[in-house]
Amino acid sequence: xxxxxxxxxxxxxxxxxxxxxxxxxxxxxxxxxxxxxxxxxxxxxxxxxxxxxxxxxxxxxxxxxxxxxxxxxxxxxxxxxxxxxxxxxxxxxxxxxxxxxxxxxxxxxxxxxxxxxxxx
Numbered sequence: 001x002x003x004x005x006x007x008x009x010x011x012x013x014x015x016x017x018x019x020x021x022x023x024x025x026x027x028x029x030x031x032x033x034x035x036x037x038x039x040x041x042x043x044x045x046x047x048x049x050x051x052x053x054x055x056x057x058x059x060x061x062x063x064x065x066x067x068x069x070x071x072x073x074x075x076x077x078x079x080x081x082x083x084x085x086x087x088x089x090x091x092x093x094x095x096x097x098x099x100x101x102x103x104x105x106x107x108x109x110x111x112x113x114x115x116x117x118x119x120x
Contacts, residue, residue, distance in 0.1 A: 022115070025115075026111060026112060026115045029111060029115075030108040030111055030112060033104055033107055033108050033111070034104050034108055036104070037100045037101060037103060037104025037107075038100075038101070038104065040072040040097075040100045041097040041098075041100040041101050042097075043065060043068045043069050043072060044069050044072065044073065044093045044094070044096050044097035044100070045093075045094075045097050046065050046069075047065050047066060047068075047069035047089070047093055048089055048090055048093050048094060048097075050062050050065060050066075051085070051086055051089040051090075052086050052089070052090065069093060072096070072100070073092065073093060073096045074096045074099060074100075076092045076093070076095050076096040076099075077092055078092065079091070079092050079095065080092055080095075
């Protein structure tokens with residue numbers, strides 16, 4: 001009988017360890033996703049600020065941000081075509097930034113909802 005109790009305790013501890021490992025993996029994964037999506041949104045926002053503030057386009061930082069923003073704009077570069085170039089950047093890149101934030105929130109919500117469940 002004591003051997004069964006020890007076996008049950010070891011099984012419960014093993015199950016708790018697996019559950020904690022799963023929770024930890026979910027937290028790390030969702031943190032990475034939030035950081036990447038937040039970084040992309042921040043770069044897009046920085047590009048918007050630089051364009052509206054008329055930053056020197058020949059500057060290395062402005063050039064890097066412009067290239068990075070173009071790479072993560074999700075194809076929204078020319079979705080809206082107002083006459084003002086500043087409004088064009090604001091609408092198109094602003095929408096892309098909002099979409100990155102929403103996409104990150106959606107993916108992390110789905111991961112938290114479905115990945116924590118596992119076999120008992």
